[in-house]
């Protein structure tokens with residue numbers, strides 16, 4: 608098993624009265640490709656952060672590669688993080704850094720401190736960065752400064768980091784948000800091919816539902832921190848998608864349903880429970 612979440616809940620200190628994830632159970636075999644879909648605020652980023660050991664579950668259990676990272680000493684958990692790669696929604700690329708250095712940061716977990724320091728001054732594997740960037744049509748940007756890139760180029764530069772990593776679990780958070788439809792399709796194809804080539808597990812959050820259904824064999828629909836469905840794409844219906852996104856964030860959505868009922872009125876059912 609690449610990962611297994613059982614009954615995982617997350618409450619952020621800043622919004623502790625409401626769980627951002629509620630009792631999530633989800634597991635993936637090596638090599639599986641899973642799309643996470645759902646409205647804004649559904650908990651997709653939080654779920655990826657939990658899988659990346661960036662956030663400890665408030666309740667429940669996380670297993671990665673058959674081990675429980677939060678039962679380990681810090682050093683063991685850091686070692687485990689080297690086996691996964693999280694490409695965040697907003698890439699943390701230093702603006703004044705050259706693209707080559709930013710991409711090679713994806714290799715840092717494999718390098719000694721000496722090699723990492725040397726590479727800051729003279730990139731030690733520039734050809735790897737060039738190959739990765741070329742797969743996203745950015746080979747000519749190798750020595751440009753990051754702040755000279757467009758938003759879409761920066762996003763793909765961040766994904767090139769994933770290509771030079773050696774991770775077996777690839778966690779990708781909305782990788783296509785700054786890309787036009789043609790580039791989005793090509794970029795996703797590169798990510799999925801890379802995952803197949805290295806037999807890595809890929810979990811990818813997407814707002815492009817059509818693309819998710821067209822390209823991913825397994826679709827997980829999240830809403831209000833809960834899994835609404837976890838199905839092969841052939842089993843996902845238009846009705847399920849409509850319900851997943853219906854009234855999300857609008858008055859009458861989950862937040863409204865959580866409000867106490869008026870005296871004498873029956874307690875209101877959460878929206879999720881009504882829909883599914």
Ligand SMILES: Nc1ncnc2c1ncn2[C@@H]1O[C@H](COP(=O)(O)OP(=O)(O)OP(=O)(O)O)[C@@H](O)[C@H]1O
Pocket residue numbers: 619620621622627645646647648649650651652653654
């Ligand atoms: N650091 C934080 N502190 C407090 N609440 C947070 C924090 N991060 C996320 N949340 C809350 O947790 C919930 C889930 O957020 P999350 O970012 O996981 O959703 P998402 O599905 O990735 O949304 P989007 O599609 O808009 O990126 C939201 O209600 C959000 O406000």
